[in-house]
Structures are given as C-alpha cells and as structure tokens.
Ligand SMILES: Cc1ncc(C[n+]2csc(CCOP(=O)(O)OP(=O)(O)O)c2C)c(N)n1
Ligand code: SF4
Ligand code: SF4
C-alpha cells in the first residue's frame with residue numbers, strides 16, 4: 001500500500017516542471033558591458049541564471065525562466081535585454 | 088562561478104509554479120543558499136506551500152513539511168523537540184515559515200508559544216502584505232490605504248483603513264534573542280541576517296518584505312525596485328534586534344518620497360485620482376517620516 | 386504488580402511503559418491529571434521524553450505532528466473543547482499518516498459548559514481518520530495505551546490512535562490495576578518505532594503536499610483502506626498482548642453472557658460495568674440477556690456486530706451522545722450494519738442517556754430492557770429528563 005500518494009513528494013521533483021513555458025518574454029545576455037556583479041543571479045526569482053565573474057559571461061536556463069524581466073531591470077549596466085518570445 | 092548544472096542543484100529548485108517575478112520565491116532561494124542542506128523546514132498554508140509542493144512535485148531538497156495555516160511554529164517546535172530527543176539538534180537548523188497572514192494573524196498564538204518556550208527555531212515571515220494565496224484579501228500586515236479584495240477602495244473608502252501591525256516589535260516583546268527585518272530588495276542584507284540567526288541558539292524571528300506581482304498590481308520586473316523603494320521611503324524599516332533592543336538599522340541612502348513607491352502599484356492607484364487621495368498620500372508620507380524618526384533611518 | 390491507581394495514573398503509567406519520545410499537551414478537565422503525572426515522571430527522570438507544555442490544544446497536536454513526522458514516538462491527551470480545538474490537526478495527522486497516540490478523556494461539549502462525562506466529543510471527530518478505541522476500566526485503559534502504539538505504528542496502518550476513557554468515571558477513580566513490571570517485556574511487545582518516511586536530512590522528503598483533484602481521492606482511499614486493515618492489527622495487538630501479559634478484553638468487540646441471548650445491550654466504555662451487573666441480576670431471574678461491548682468504534686466492527694446480534698430479538702443501544710436533527714449515532718450504525726447483511730429480525734433501539742455526567746443507574750438499564758421489548762426502532766430518545774426544566 002503506497003501511502004505517499006498525494007502527501008509525500010521526492011526532493012526536488014519540481015525540476016520535472018519546465019516552467020519556461022510560462023514566459024512571454026525572454027532575456028538576452030549581451031555580454032558587452034557586464035561587470036560580473038552577480039546581481040542578476042541574486043535577483044532571479046527562479047534561480048536560473050548562471051555565469052562566471054571572471055569571464056563575465058552570464059546566461060540563463062530557458063527551460064525554467066519565466067521571463068519576469070527582473071534581471072534586465074536590475075542589471076546596473078544594461079547588459080541584459082528582454083525580447084518577446086515567439087509563440 | 089555558478090554553472091547551469093549547479094543552478095539546478097539549488098536546495099530550493101526551479102520548476103515551482105510561483106508567479107513570474109515572485110519576490111517570495113526569490114527570498115526563499117536566497118535564504119536556502121545560506122541555510123544549507125542540514126535544515127528542516129515547515130511551511131504554513133499559503134502561496135509558498137502551494138507553488139512549491141504540488142504533488143508529486145516539490146521544489147525542496149531539504150526535509151520540509153506543511154501541516155496547516157496557523158501551526159507552522161508549533162510543528163517546528165515539535166520537529167525541534169524530536170531532534171533534541173534524538174540528540175541531533177546540534178548541526179541541524181530548524182526553520183518555520185509563513186506568510187504575513189499565517190504569521191501575524193491566524194498563526195500568532197502558535198508563534199507566541201514557540202517564542203515564549205524559546206525553541207531553537209528560526210521563524211521566517213514572508214510579508215507580501217495580504218492573503219495572496221486566496222486572492223489578495225487584507226491581513227494585519229496590509230499597509231495603510233492599500234486596496235485588497237476585502238479592503239477595497241470606493242466612494243466611502245481609501246482601501247485598508249488601518250496601519251500595518253508592528254509584528255517585529257511583537258516578536259521583540261517576547262525577549263527572544265534575535266529579531267530581524269529584511270527585504271527581497273537587499274539580498275546581501277537578507278543573507279547576512281540569516282547567517283547571523285544561524286549562530287544564535289533559541290527562537291529567532293525574521294520578517295522579509297516580498298513584493299507580490301498580482302497582489303500589488305505591478306509589472307513583474309519591478310519586484311526588486313519596489314522592495315528597495317519600500318526601504319528608501321522609510322515605509323519598510325530594516326533592522327536587527329537582540330532581545331528587546333534594536334542593535335542596527337539599515338540607513339536610507341537617499342530618502343525617496345512615498346509617492347514614487349505608491350505610483351508603481353495598482354493597489355494604491357485610487358490615491359492618485361483626486362485631492363482627497365493626495366491627502367491620503369500625505370498621511371502615508373507622515374507614516375514614513377515617523378518611521379525614519381523612530382528607527383533612526385537617516 | 387497489583388496497585389491501587391487513579392485512572393489518570395494508570396493511563397500515565399501505561400504511556401510511560403510505551404516510552405514516548407515527545408509529549409505535548411494542554412490542560413483540560415478531566416484530562417489534567419494524566420499530563421500532570423506524565424510531567425512529573427519526566428521531571429523525576431522516570432520517563433526520558435521531551436515534554437512540551439504548549440499554549441493551546443491546537444499547538445499540542447501540531448507539536449506531536451511535527452515530532453511524529455521526524456520519526457519519533459509521540460503522545461498527547463485532551464478532552465471535549467480541547468479536542469474540538471485540535472480537530473483540524475487530527476484530520477491532518479491522519480491524512481499525513483502519522484502514528485500519534487492520544488488519550489481522550491471523554492467529556493460533554495459546551496454549551497452549557499459541563500466538565501462531566503459523555504461521548505459527544507468523541508462523536509465529533511469520528512470521521513477524522515483516527516482509530517478510536519474505548520476502554521472499559523482502568524486496567525483496560527492501562528493495557529490499551531500500550532496496544533495503541535503498536536497499532537498506530539504498524540507499517541500498514543500508520544494512523545493516529547485515540548484511546549477513549551470516560552472522564553472522571555475512569556480518570557479520577559481509584560481501582561486495582563496490575564501494572565507490568567518488566568519494561569523489557571513491553572519493549573519486546575512494542576518494538577522501536579521505525580518509520581519508512583520521515584523528516585530526515587539524509588532523505589529529504591516533502592510532507593503535506595498539495596493534492597490536486599487528480600490525486601486527492603486516491604490519497605483518501607489509501608487512508609480509508611489503512612483504517613479498514615487496522616481491524617486486523619487491533620485484534621492481533623490484543624491477542625499478542627494476551628500471550629505476553631495474560632490479559633484480554635476482546636478484539637474489536639467483546640461479548641458477555643451472549644449465548645442464547647434474546648435481548649442484547651450494546652455499549653462502550655465504563656457504563657459496561659453497570660450494565661454487566663444488571664445483566665447478571667436479570668440472568669439470575671431467568672432472562673436471556675447479554676452484552677455486546679464495542680471496543681473499537683473506528684474502525685467500526687460491522688462483521689462482529691452482525692454476528693453477535695443476528696439471533697437477538699431486541700437490542701438496546703446506550704447512546705452517550707446525540708445527533709441533533711437525526712437521533713442516535715451508534716444505534717444508526719448498528720441498524721445499518723444489520724440492514725446491509727439483510728437481517729430484518731432484530732429490533733434496534735437507541736436511547737440517549739447519561740449526557741453531561743448524569744448517572745446511569747441500574748434502574749435506568751432495567752427500565753430500558755423492559756421498554757425495548759415493547760418499542761421499535763427508537764432513534765435516540767432522551768432518557769431520564771427532569772420534567773421541571775422542560
Ligand atoms: C484555518 C484556515 N483558514 C483559512 C484558510 C485559507 N487560506 C489559505 S492560505 C490563506 C492566505 C495566506 O496568506 P499569507 O499567510 O499572507 O500567505 P501568502 O499566500 O500571502 O504568501 C488563507 C486565508 C486555511 N487554509 N486555513
Ligand atoms: S527573466 Fe526573470 S526568470 Fe528569467 S532569467 Fe531573468 S530574472 Fe530569471
Ligand atoms: S547584473 Fe548585469 S553586470 Fe551584473 S552580472 Fe548580471 S549581467 Fe553582469
């Protein structure tokens with residue numbers, strides 16, 4: 001008898017839910033003026049931005065990005081731009 | 088450096104169904120980064136619980152339990168007691184989480200009990216200023232004059248007619264060892280306070296201002312901006328207290344008029360219609376000024 | 386060892402023998418003595434447990450919920466108003482399949498406020514998913530608490546167990562109780578709790594998730610099935626107890642002088658003592674009368690009840706709670722069980738009696754026996770009302 005049903009989930013199982021499909025907009029990381037401040041990583045509500053302080057190359061995971069635009073709004077040097085998702 | 092693979096291994100994972108731009112999910116992610124895997128968490132019923140654990144999914148990679156709306160603090164007390172019994176309390180953080188409603192309204196009694204018994208638990212209140220999960224009804228932490236579905240504006244009303252309850256002060260009145268207020272707009276501040284809380288034994292309270300896109304009615308990209316404006320206007324003072332004494336405040340770098348904060352949010356739209364609304368904005372400005380004075384924010 | 390013990394002390398001592406790890410409670414008459422005794426045991430080091438004295442019953446149940454989810458053995462106790470205040474949590478504990486054990490010192494529900502015994506409180510939570518056992522006397526209460534942990538923690542059950550004991554009548558009365566001397570024997574009977582799923586940093590499951598329409602029914606069905614299955618576990622726990630400690634009070638039900646009985650009195654709890662005395666007397670005068678004791682109210686022992694009653698003519702059901710707008714509660718369930726088994730030769734009469742601590746006298750019982758032979762399908766009629774207040 002499996003009593004987990006409906007009451008117990010496996011750790012991190014939400015990864016199977018590709019929330020990227022929510023997005024109407026998507027960020028474009030321009031890789032021009034980036035200072036490696038990491039603010040976009042801090043502020044991304046989904047935790048989908050990754051990158052390297054040294055190379056200053058940052059990017060995001062389209063599978064889960066919801067296109068909120070916070071990263072673009074908060075990037076101090078406007079190195080991220082939001083564009084419409086073509087659906 | 089953080090790789091794509093690593094982002095997928097965060098202790099609070101992507102794949103949850105929170106709204107686009109949700110500052111609550113942002114804060115949980117930031118907090119979990121600090122707490123680490125040796126943490127057991129409870130959650131009250133509310134947005135966070137619903138968007139992070141739709142069976143069979145879960146965004147949590149730490150042991151996590153949701154029981155009811157008003158008992159997060161009591162469940163965490165039980166978790167702490169069990170760990171103590173098993174001799175495992177040292178080295179495991181216990182956190183209890185709730186929304187502003189689950190904390191300051193219906194869960195206040197259980198929280199007060201947890202404080203008074205001084206369980207070694209960090210209670211985190213994600214304050215988005217209303218009952219968001221049930222569709223934006225007012226709570227005891229809804230700000231003055233905010234529109235909610237149960238404090239609507241209208242011919243006879245400017246929205247919520249009561250100021251926000253001073254919940255951190257209620258925590259402090261219990262003489263718990265640590266109380267802190269932080270904001271999704273200041274991740275370093277937030278993480279620093281979580282780190283500090285982890286070093287303190289006993290009951291701790293952390294309240295985090297978490298803007299809510301559909302509840303406050305703004306464009307998702309403004310979540311951080313609004314959280315910062317709440318602080319810079321003086322409307323949401325960030326501070327730390329030990330027992331009943333405030334030991335630090337986050338100073339306002341450049342004071343911003345409340346109007347700048349209010350005008351970005353649909354929940355205050357009705358204040359911008361006429362002279363009477365202007366007068367209300369003046370009242371809110373006065374509240375911010377009083378905060379600046381009271382907490383020494385400048 | 387034979388001792389004269391107050392019911393609350395017998396219960397506390399039974400709980401102590403089961404060695405719970407976390408206890409949490411909030412005082413309410415007539416449960417108070419139980420938790421006072423337990424706190425003293427912890428204070429004296431006779432019981433190694435975390436005792437959390439909380440600010441409300443809601444939190445008492447929530448504390449044991451949280452602790453139980455961590456995989457430790459837990460216990461709480463309450464009565465009446467306190468029970469209703471925890472009801473939400475009891476549903477939750479059962480739904481999350483946590484093996485909490487709890488004593489319910491049965492008491493009337495307010496208003497009017499009344500601290501004395503009846504079973505209205507128990508009836509209010511009969512659909513929570515908690516197993517509900519009822520003890521007849523202090524000895525059975527002592528033994529039943531030890532059995533309760535074994536039932537709750539059975540891997541195929543994993544449900545809370547509530548042990549009902551009549552407030553004051555048992556909790557505050559001194560009786561001779563034979564206590565168990567060897568904790569090792571109890572440990573053999575009740576092995577250490579071992580939960581498959583728990584809050585553990587090495588295996589970090591998420592408990593209490595959102596069950597959408599696509600899965601909620603299945604979750605409830607699993608719980609419902611576990612409750613059904615627990616019938617077997619309750620019987621086994623009673624039999625194993627008998628083998629180990631020599632005492633037995635029936636499995637789900639027990640019968641008394643039922644051979645050839647044409648009239649049967651059905652009851653739960655301490656009132657059975659009075660009833661058995663009356664039955665002895667009536668038997669002496671040649672009446673074919675017997676007693677059916679309900680030991681497990683949930684799961685409801687339908688088969689056992691049907692088997693015991695199918696040859697009877699008249700059945701008297703002692704109702705210590707009322708369902709306003711309908712009538713009896715226990716009698717309705719008994720009638721339904723017989724009906725389902727296509728038995729229509731038994732006349733079942735439910736009488737509401739003894740609410741709010743009013744005495745149930747031998748004369749009351751004798752009167753009911755007489756009445757039942759003349760009446761049909763009585764549905765919870767109030768017995769012994771004072772005309773002057775009506
Ligand atoms: C006892 C009880 N009353 C009411 C509810 C309905 N309810 C569920 S969540 C919620 C609001 C949650 O608000 P809050 O605690 O502020 O969290 P948020 O969703 O805003 O993050 C309400 C009213 C409930 N689940 N339980
Ligand atoms: S748009 Fe939002 S979700 Fe997407 S990467 Fe930027 S901050 Fe993250
Ligand atoms: S916020 Fe902008 S500057 Fe800072 S790391 Fe991200 S892309 Fe670079």
Ligand code: SF4
Nearest residue numbers: 105106109134299300
């Ligand atoms: S309603 Fe508000 S708090 Fe809830 S998920 Fe959406 S943004 Fe977050």
Ligand SMILES: [Mg+2]
Nearest residue numbers: 186187217219
């Ligand atoms: Mg809220």
